[in-house]
Amino acid sequence: MELTIKYFGMLAEATTIHEEQIQTEACFVSELIKKLKDQYPKLHQNDFKVAVNQQLVDHNYFINNQTEVALLPPFAGG
Amino acid sequence: MDSLHSRYHRQIILSEIGTSGQNKLSASKVLVIGAGGLGCPALQYLTAAGIGTIGIIDFDTVEASNLHRQILYGENSIGKNKAIAAKDRLVDLNPDITINVYPEKLTTKNALSLFAAYDIILDGTDNFSTRYLVNDACVITGKPLAYGAIFKFEGQVAVFNYKNGPTYRCLFPEPPKAGSVPSCSEIGVLGVLPGIIGSMQANEVLKIILGIGDVLNGKLLMYDCLSTRFSSFSIQRVDKQVSKILNTAKNFETIDYDLFCGILHIKEKTALEVFQLKDIQYIDVREDHERPKIESLHPLYIPLGSLEKEMHKIDHEKETIVFCQSGVRSKKAVEILQKNGFQKISHVKGGAIALFEYQSSKVV
CATH class of the missing domain: 3.40.250.10 (Rhodanese-like domain)
Incomplete structure (x- = not known):
């Protein structure tokens, strides 16, 4: 399946992109995250939450037939 | 038309607000934590809209480097406490409301009694330690939280702890590793961004009070001012997180939020x-x-x-x-x-x- 991955805040800096399309088999969120961290080692330094099709999910959520995964970091600034 | 009605005329003639809506605004009490990049624009709109009682807590003083985004202040405010300097300007904007200033740091000692005296809390802080403190104190005192935070060209807005909705900890249960998320003073910020995000927080506060529209409850809104893109994500309430906070109510004063966020005092x-x-x-x-x-x-x-x-x-x-x-x-x-x-x-x-x-x- 094709997935759009969206990176916000410092995650866009860690990967140097805001968005990309990837081809992947159906998988758990944790597996996808591991793959992305292998590809972008700087992601290891950041904490973030994952939303699949605009819904916040756990790492044990199974991604199948979905289209969009967003990585959401916390912001502190004010 | 008396002066009060002429001041609020343009919002009173909105059928969704009317005189009854204006009365709701003037009967309400809003506490703004931090009179900085987010707090300033929020304070300006809340004051102008006629919120009856506004509390401002901030221990910090105005610096020249604040002025590109904290446009409530001017040259004459430099060196003054932010809560006091904010009130000086806001009184001129609307002398008909009550403004309480607390020129001190928000701590676990003063948070609960302070929050109890207000209806809605607006988070304009700039660090994780205070953000977790604000969230937990809102949960314990049962107050809705109009949340906003920024990073460079991006912002987040949400309403937490409203009508049994999620809290900040349902989104981010644990703070990030200390030092992994830079602050505006370390990394910079475009001045207009906190203006937009702070104004959106004020808008959520007004909707809650007036009971109109859809409150950003159970949602995290992300805004990127470079691509002018908004995205919103649904968040679920996590009861385990909420009860964990409620369990700390008795010992709240003894919690060290700096330590929780990995900030150690050596x-x-x-x-x-x-x-x-x-x-x-x-x-x-x-x-x-x-x-x-x-x-x-x-x-x-x-x-x-x-x-x-x-x-x-x-x-x-x-x-x-x-x-x-x-x-x-x-x-x-x-x-x-x-x-x-x-x-x-x-x-x-x-x-x-x-x-x-x-x-x-x-x-x-």
Whole structure:
């Protein structure tokens, strides 16, 4: 399946992109995250939450037939 | 038309608001935490809209570097406390409302009683430690939280703890690693961004009070001002997180939110202080070969690398001072010990070199 991955805040800096399309088999969120961290080692330094099709999910959520995964970091600034 | 009605005329003629809506606004009390980038625009709109009572808490003072985004302030505000300087300007904007200022730091000691006196809390803080404190105090006192935060060109907006919806901890249960998320002062911020995000927070507050529209409840809104893109994500309430917070209610005053966010306060002693103290347990965390030894202090010798393994040798109850050669490794040692529950602990500024120099100067 094709997935759009969206990176916000410092995650866009860690990967140097805001968005990309990837081809992947159906998988758990944790597996996808591991793959992305292998590809972008700087992601290891950041904490973030994952939303699949605009819904916040756990790492044990199974991604199948979905289209969009967003990585959401916390912001502190004010 | 009296002056009150002419002031609010343009919002009263909105059928969704009317006189009854205006009365709701004037009967409401909103507390704004932090009168900075987010707090300033929120305060301006809330004041202008006629919120009856507004509280402003901020311990910080206005600096020249604030003025590109905190446009409530001007040259004359520089050096003044932000809560006080904000009130000075807001009173002119709308003299008909009550503005309470608290020129102090929000702490676990004052948060609960302060929050209890208001209907809605608006988070305009700039660090994780205070953000978790604000969220937890909102949960304990049962107040909705209009949340906003920014990073460079991006912002987040949400309403937490509203009508049984999620809290900030349902989104981010734990703070990120200390130092992994830079602040605006470290990384910079485009001035208009907190203006937009703070105004959106004020808008959520108005909707809650007026009971109109859809409140950003159970949603996290992300805004990117470079691509002009909004995205919104659904968040579920996590009851386990909420009850964990409620369980801390009794001991709330004793919680150290800095420690929770990995910000450690490391106490320092000078060589002069060290030699005036009595009944202290000293730990030398240098390697065996390092000189000079400070034998007069009778330290325990535990090199930094073995500290976690040999921690059992250290007396928990005793006042403890750690030193190394120059004061760098000893700081790390204090961090490790604090994380392991040691409390009466400090380190020597300048390390063994400073101790040795002081000792030698006394002998001569």
